[in-house]
Amino acid sequence: MADQQGSPGLGRGFAFVGRRRELDLLLAAVRQPPAVVVIEGDAGMGKSRLVREATAILRSQGWRVMTGFCHPLREPLPYGPVVDALGKAGPWLPDAGLPPTAGALAPLLPDLADRLPPAPAASEQPGAARHHLVQAVRSVLASIGRVVLVVEDVHWVDDATRELLLLLGRDLPDQFALVVTYRAEDLPPGTAVLGAAYRPPPGASGTVIRLSPLTETDVADLAGAALGAQATPKLCAALHRRSEGLPLVAEEDLITLRDHARRDVRDLEQAEVPDGLREAVTERLTALSPAGAAVVDAAAVLAVPATEALLAEVAGLDRDAAADGLIDALRAAVLREIDNGRYAFRHVLAQQVAYRHVPGPRRTRLHQRAIEKLQTHHPVPLVQIAHHTLATGDQQGWLDRVEQAADQAVALGDTGTAATLLHQILDRPEVDGVRRSRTALALARIANSGVDYAATACALRAVLADPLLPAPTRGEIRLGLGLIMLNLGGDSAGFGELERAVDELATLPDKAARAMIALALNERNGAAAHAWDWLGRAEQAVRDSTNESVRAAVQVTRLLLMARAGDAAVWPLVDQLRRQGGSRAVLGQTCYGLYNIGETAIQLGHDRRARALLLANQDLAERLDHRPFECLNRVELLRIEWLAGRWAGLEDEYAALERAYPDVKQVGVDRALCQGHLALVQGRHSRALEHFTVAAEHSGNTSEAVVSRGIAAGLTAVRLAQNEPQAAWAIAEPALLTLSGPSDWTRTTGLFPVAVCATATHRPPWPNWHWLAA
Numbered sequence: 001m002a003d004q005q006g007s008p009g010l011g012r013g014f015a016f017v018g019r020r021r022e023l024d025l026l027l028a029a030v031r032q033p034p035a036v037v038v039i040e041g042d043a044g045m046g047k048s049r050l051v052r053e054a055t056a057i058l059r060s061q062g063w064r065v066m067t068g069f070c071h072p073l074r075e076p077l078p079y080g081p082v083v084d085a086l087g088k089a090g091p092w093l094p095d096a097g098l099p100p101t102a103g104a105l106a107p108l109l110p111d112l113a114d115r116l117p118p119a120p121a122a123s124e125q126p127g128a129a130r131h132h133l134v135q136a137v138r139s140v141l142a143s144i145g146r147v148v149l150v151v152e153d154v155h156w157v158d159d160a161t162r163e164l165l166l167l168l169g170r171d172l173p174d175q176f177a178l179v180v181t182y183r184a185e186d187l188p189p190g191t192a193v194l195g196a197a198y199r200p201p202p203g204a205s206g207t208v209i210r211l212s213p214l215t216e217t218d219v220a221d222l223a224g225a226a227l228g229a230q231a232t233p234k235l236c237a238a239l240h241r242r243s244e245g246l247p248l249v250a251e252e253d254l255i256t257l258r259d260h261a262r263r264d265v266r267d268l269e270q271a272e273v274p275d276g277l278r279e280a281v282t283e284r285l286t287a288l289s290p291a292g293a294a295v296v297d298a299a300a301v302l303a304v305p306a307t308e309a310l311l312a313e314v315a316g317l318d319r320d321a322a323a324d325g326l327i328d329a330l331r332a333a334v335l336r337e338i339d340n341g342r343y344a345f346r347h348v349l350a351q352q353v354a355y356r357h358v359p360g361p362r363r364t365r366l367h368q369r370a371i372e373k374l375q376t377h378h379p380v381p382l383v384q385i386a387h388h389t390l391a392t393g394d395q396q397g398w399l400d401r402v403e404q405a406a407d408q409a410v411a412l413g414d415t416g417t418a419a420t421l422l423h424q425i426l427d428r429p430e431v432d433g434v435r436r437s438r439t440a441l442a443l444a445r446i447a448n449s450g451v452d453y454a455a456t457a458c459a460l461r462a463v464l465a466d467p468l469l470p471a472p473t474r475g476e477i478r479l480g481l482g483l484i485m486l487n488l489g490g491d492s493a494g495f496g497e498l499e500r501a502v503d504e505l506a507t508l509p510d511k512a513a514r515a516m517i518a519l520a521l522n523e524r525n526g527a528a529a530h531a532w533d534w535l536g537r538a539e540q541a542v543r544d545s546t547n548e549s550v551r552a553a554v555q556v557t558r559l560l561l562m563a564r565a566g567d568a569a570v571w572p573l574v575d576q577l578r579r580q581g582g583s584r585a586v587l588g589q590t591c592y593g594l595y596n597i598g599e600t601a602i603q604l605g606h607d608r609r610a611r612a613l614l615l616a617n618q619d620l621a622e623r624l625d626h627r628p629f630e631c632l633n634r635v636e637l638l639r640i641e642w643l644a645g646r647w648a649g650l651e652d653e654y655a656a657l658e659r660a661y662p663d664v665k666q667v668g669v670d671r672a673l674c675q676g677h678l679a680l681v682q683g684r685h686s687r688a689l690e691h692f693t694v695a696a697e698h699s700g701n702t703s704e705a706v707v708s709r710g711i712a713a714g715l716t717a718v719r720l721a722q723n724e725p726q727a728a729w730a731i732a733e734p735a736l737l738t739l740s741g742p743s744d745w746t747r748t749t750g751l752f753p754v755a756v757c758a759t760a761t762h763r764p765p766w767p768n769w770h771w772l773a774a
């Protein structure tokens with residue numbers, strides 16, 4: 001039973017009708033936090049109203065509610081919709097006791113900076129910044145107690161904010177509920193609202209509420225509450241027919257009937273079904289005073305909530321006339337006050353109707369005036385100006401503005417918005433080659449920071465298809481494509497792109513070296529046999545380079561290859577790697593090297609050495625504030641414990657790591673591998689199989705051969721234990737094929753012994769596998 005029905009006021013005087021089940025569902029989910037509720041429905045179907053009704057009830061019961069909006073004309077601000085919502089949390093923050101992690105929000109919320117701990121030192125790692133922010137959001141939410149975060153219109157969310165919501169949704173504070181609304185029809189194709197992989201974590205409730213049209217009874221209730229006895233059954237039927245159950249349309253008709261009584265009820269009863277909304281809104285527009293109409297035209301052109309002053313300027317009215325016009329528009333319920341003195345249409349669909357109502361030449365002049373006026377704002381709202389520029393028919397001007405806005409977004413760290421804007425340019429077939437390649441380069445440069453992989457890869461490929469692209473630009477774009485294919489897409493075809501990029505980057509040796517390094521470290525499908533060739537080429541390429549960072553990267557690659565080959569000469573060289581005093585970029589390379597060499601040392605059986613390297617690296621990663629490596633070092637240190645048989649407490653440690661670093665998938669892989677091996681030694685074979693399968697799922701289609709070989713080793717061992725040598729060999733063989741031969745012995749992660757056992761009963765074709773017997 002819903003708590004409350006038909007609350008007046010929230011829909012500006014109209015009763016809330018129907019939606020009992022939906023309201024109950026929403027309230028029940030939130031009252032059992034942690035919870036994630038997704039509300040889906042067409043434009044005007046009542047998502048926002050449902051949420052407002054529910055949150056009014058929740059507020060009255062002590063819940064805190066924060067709301068953030070996604071918008072197609074949003075100016076850059078990293079994680080804008082969430083950050084905006086949190087900006088209202090000031091009064092609820094505790095006076096003391098916020099954990100230091102919350103400080104990461106301080107630079108984004110200057111108004112709350114004095115209530116938050118100091119911001120951590122800036123990190124160059126995009127992954128680290130993201131991680132800090134998720135932690136900060138989580139700790140602020142956790143400090144508030146019972147709290148609902150509503151994010152409206154997620155079909156317009158940028159990728160970075162979507163990822164933030166996804167990470168938050170995977171590890172929810174105990175007293176927290178996330179509520180998102182979206183229109184399925186406006187979601188970009190192939191996108192899931194919170195990302196394809198989202199599932200509520202154990203212990204959290206997840207609810208999807210799909211809103212369908214109001215019933216005839218609901219519409220009759222709505223009309224009855226508004227018109228009383230005037231709401232005849234015939235009128236109610238007509239309202240339902242015209243609106244097709246869409247509350248927005250029914251409401252627009254009712255406003256006309258109730259407030260103005262300009263329209264004879266009988267007219268409506270006979271009216272045609274289609275265009276209900278257009279007719280209803282147009283009817284009210286034509287009834288406005290000249291000043292009211294001018295203000296409404298300005299609001300329709302501006303498209304986002306605007307102040308009275310801006311409306312007056314764009315409408316070309318003096319202050320008094322604009323005030324009169326605004327009052328008229330508010331009285332006619334065409335506009336409404338949003339918050340602190342900004343005004344907008346009651347609904348975006350109504351704004352669209354009003355916009356089309358403005359005659360073309362006037363529309364253009366209003367857009368031009370909007371550009372002039374917005375240009376004087378600080379900071380300049382580039383996204384809005386771009387929109388108005390396009391509306392005046394100035395394509396080139398629009399492109400310039402969008403590019404500027406994308407640059408601004410990158411500078412602010414809002415890679416989500418930057419990527420969205422860059423895609424808008426690339427989506428235009430008429431864009432010339434120079435701009436196209438410049439845009440693709442910009443996209444390739446931010447590609448690794450976690451923007452939507454599929455869309456970015458697709459856009460970069462489309463640009464590469466242009467035969468006129470200059471080779472170095474082509475090479476750099478391809479380098480970006482290759483790296484995201486490997487790092488984000490787990491697609492080993494990325495190595496092929498890197499090989500091509502090397503040739504195209506002949507005149508940019510530092511960039512070519514980046515591709516060569518990645519190729520030298522490739523272990524897929526026998527590629528390790530060429531590792532030293534690639535390293536030699538990279539060393540040659542950077543011989544005269546002044547770029548410290550790329551030189552350090554090449555040096556670290558050499559050490560890593562030596563370690564992989566089991567060359568004992570590597571250890572003194574590793575000790576000489578720079579750990580203090582260098583630039584962040586150089587120290588970052590050391591951090592990468594120590595982690596990978598530490599991991600290789602474990603594979604070689606040098607546990608003590610590995611431990612020392614990883615502990616030293618832990619210290620370095622913390623100094624550099626490199627969160628992913630902080631986590632990865634700890635994963636390797638746990639692996640040493642596990643391999644040494646010190647199993648007590650391991651499970652708790654993995655669980656804590658998973659909670660602290662939900663975005664590092666290696667934690668899940670290692671945890672499942674460890675659980676699998678422990679189950680195996682206890683003789684719980686099917687359990688072990690489950691765990692190894694989870695490890696495979698967690699690793700996805702990783703491009704790292706050594707990870708997939710470790711998982712294959714576990715699965716093979718289970719099949720052997722189950723006395724199924726044939727099945728064991730079927731798993732082991734493809735994994736063995738990723739090795740280049742016995743020289744790869746350090747890199748088998750337990751695969752050799754189980755593979756040899758599998759061959760003992762099931763005889764593979766020996767000519768292919770004679771080296772296995774060696």
Ligand SMILES: Nc1ncnc2c1ncn2[C@@H]1O[C@H](COP(=O)(O)OP(=O)(O)OP(=O)(O)O)[C@@H](O)[C@H]1O
Nearest residue numbers: 011015016017042043044045046047048049247248
């Ligand atoms: N159950 C309801 N009872 C009465 N009025 C409703 C109901 N649902 C929606 N409305 C009214 O219909 C109008 C449109 O609803 P709302 O803004 O919630 O739609 P929406 O689904 O959020 O649309 P959008 O996707 O465009 O944001 C609002 O003015 C709202 O008050």
Ligand SMILES: [Mg+2]
Nearest residue numbers: 047048049152
């Ligand atoms: Mg809405």
